[in-house]
Amino acid sequence: DGNPVLTRGMVDGAMESAVYNCAVLLEDGVFRMWYTAAYKQHMKNFAERSGGITYARSKDGIRWTKDQTQTFFNGPPGSIDEYSAYAPCVIRRDGCLWMYYSIAHLDQSDKRDPRRNRVGLAIEKR
Numbered sequence: 001d002g003n004p005v006l007t008r009g010m011v012d013g014a015m016e017s018a019v020y021n022c023a024v025l026l027e028d029g030v031f032r033m034w035y036t037a038a039y040k041q042h043m044k045n046f047a048e049r050s051g052g053i054t055y056a057r058s059k060d061g062i063r064w065t066k067d068q069t070q071t072f073f074n075g076p077p078g079s080i081d082e083y084s085a086y087a088p089c090v091i092r093r094d095g096c097l098w099m100y101y102s103i104a105h106l107d108q109s110d111k112r113d114p115r116r117n118r119v120g121l122a123i124e125k126r
Helices: none
Strands: 018-027 030-038 051-058 084-093 096-104 117-123
Touching: 030 084, 051 084
Parallel strands: 018 084
Antiparallel strands: 018 030, 030 051, 084 096, 096 117
16 A cells, blocks of 8 residues: 555664665564665765664564664775665575675775675674
8 A cells, every 4th residue: 555564763772764675584474674774874974883784573574573783784994895784685595594785885986996886795693
């Protein structure tokens, strides 16, 4: 009916300014979602802990309960994901969760810079 199933909310004591780019797995009757959340992110400006990926779960795929902490934030200055970590895609492999996600370096002005936009990988620790 056009109503969103996930809206902005408080996570880690801060209000999300945007929620977007989600990936959902259905495992053992539980919907598991990882989504991009922005906080104080400003185009072309580094803001520490300004965005990242957050986890939510649902029994019906419509009503979601968010974790109260982010799964992870963008990295510190100089890291490969210093500007942004977003757009997760999650699979289960060898009993662990593998998350492929988009990453961006701070200097977005040079479109030829290979650090501009790439894909990163986070593997669940066991």
